[in-house]
Amino acid sequence: MVVVLEKNVTQEQLENIIKHLEDYKFSVHKSTGDEQIVLGAIGVHPTFDIRKIKVLDGVAEVYRITEPFKLASRSYKNENTEIKIKDVVIGSDEVIVMAGPCSVENEEQIFKLAEIVSKAGAKILRGGAFKPRTSPYSFQGMGEEGLKLMRKAADKHGLLVITEVMETSHIDLIESYTDILQVGARNMQNFPLLRDLGKTTKPIMLKRGMSATVEELLMSAEYILASGNQEVMLCERGIRTFETYTRNTFDLSAIPVIHKRSHLPIIADPSHATGLRDKVIPMARAAVAAGADGLMVEVHHEPEKALSDGPQALLPEQFTELMEQVKAIAEVIGRKM
Ligand code: PEP
Ligand code: MN
Secondary structure, three states: OEEEEOOOOOHHHHHHHHHHHHHOOOEEEEEEOOOOEEEEEEOOOOOOOOHHHHOOOOEEEEEOOOOOOOOOEOOOOOOOOOEEEOOEEEOOOEOEEEEEOOEOOOHHHHHHHHHHHHHHOOOEEEOEOOOOOOOOOOOOOOOHHHHHHHHHHHHHOOOEEEEEOOOHHHHHHHHOOOOEEEEOHHHOOOHHHHHHHOOOOOOEEEEOOOOOOHHHHHHHHHHHHHOOOOOEEEEEOOEOOOOOOOOOEOOOOHHHHHHHHEOOOEEEOHHHHHOOHHHHHHHHHHHHHOOOOEEEEEEOOOHHHOOOOHHHOEOHHHHHHHHHHHHHHHHHOOOEO
């Protein structure tokens, strides 16, 4: 931690600041410049609240140097985390695609979409059976029946399953049908849920909250890791900004930022990030070019009849074309699909 003192700091204030730092078990190194004094406070205290120093008289600014997350950090583990599920590896040089409808709606729909996405090269079937909807009056998902249908459809077409878990009491049920448990953007900081997911044996995909910083996303991943589950992948799905022409703003730069700070794989979801079918394709291409370890894309064969997120679902032929394009992009940057 670096503590910059005010230019007119008094000797008494300086001594008080140093005493506080030492009481908090930091070793203090003082550098005196022409105009200002800077204190280097050395010591690894990831949970230290820097405001305890900021509020002291004579302090101008405090900067944290060490990251507040540990298990999720590159400095803790340098090699990329590879998550192996059956014959699929997430986080290797292969870009993995998860695709399917926003919600599982009925047997015919999920079987048809499983066939379409697997033929196009997706490895994982996505679909919600328990849906986090903004309105309590909107379709809330098919529940267990949806999980059953999704599992059958995925097995028929050699796909893995990813589906969202919204609450702790559903973990056992959902885990018995799915290969990956998804934590939605609205639950990124549901800490009791994250802790309980840390005790499961299935991989977790943690989506970035719509108003969360990358650091907060990594801190949420830390909850799962610290509770025992090391198989965590992250997902950038857009954040809320002042822009109104897209549903969210796709933070593409989060991909290289996360790769630098963390060993965990990062999946990009251009569907929720943009909310509009015609924007999904260019942003999916961009995400692969930026180094995403995978894509999550919503696809629907009858989007106008979809019970949720129809306007952002790609049509089957658009998805097939996208798959060919991102395969070519992946190869250019030394990856495969
Ligand atoms: C989803 O992927 O089904 C979903 C609800 O997305 P998000 O949590 O990113 O809004
Ligand atoms: Mn959706």
